[in-house]
Amino acid sequence: MTTRSPADTTVGQAFDTLAVQTRGPGLSDQTAAVRGWLAQIGAGDGLLTVFIRHTSASLLIQEHADPDVHTDLLDALERLAPRDRPYVHDIEGPDDMPAHIKAALTATSLSIPIKAGKMLLGTWQGIYVVEHRDRSHRREVVLHYLGTFDG
Numbered sequence: 001m002t003t004r005s006p007a008d009t010t011v012g013q014a015f016d017t018l019a020v021q022t023r024g025p026g027l028s029d030q031t032a033a034v035r036g037w038l039a040q041i042g043a044g045d046g047l048l049t050v051f052i053r054h055t056s057a058s059l060l061i062q063e064h065a066d067p068d069v070h071t072d073l074l075d076a077l078e079r080l081a082p083r084d085r086p087y088v089h090d091i092e093g094p095d096d097m098p099a100h101i102k103a104a105l106t107a108t109s110l111s112i113p114i115k116a117g118k119m120l121l122g123t124w125q126g127i128y129v130v131e132h133r134d135r136s137h138r139r140e141v142v143l144h145y146l147g148t149f150d151g
Contacts, residue, residue, distance in 0.1 A: 022131035046147010056099035064126030099132035
């Protein structure tokens with residue numbers, strides 16, 4: 001089914017940046033923070049872009065019901081880019097180049113349709129920052145909404 005917004009609907013945009021403190025390798029759920037931001041700006045119908053400003057962390061839309069999924073994903077990424085390989089780029093430590101590879105295999109940007117202010121995620125989907133480095137980092141996630149606004 002295709003729905004259209006009325007022709008006189010004004011389209012605008014909004015930007016913000018989330019600061020995400022990670023705790024080493026793992027997935028950090030940002031779904032509630034993004035949902036709250038969309039409510040705060042009064043989002044209507046549009047498109048949300050989520051972008052991470054880093055090369056050793058990434059974004060995923062992934063399962064949010066069973067934490068075993070996160071464990072298996074991190075394990076699979078570790079097998080694809082292990083720390084014990086002899087990488088040429090090793091100036092920042094043995095976890096750095098594998099982190100770059102893992103970020104390249106996942107995503108730095110997500111596009112999520114918004115309808116009536118709600119993300120059209122599937123029942124089991126959540127938005128995650130994936131930290132690929134061994135220690136904690138402060139990561140920046142840029143939010144850009146383009147669409148209509150309520151009110």
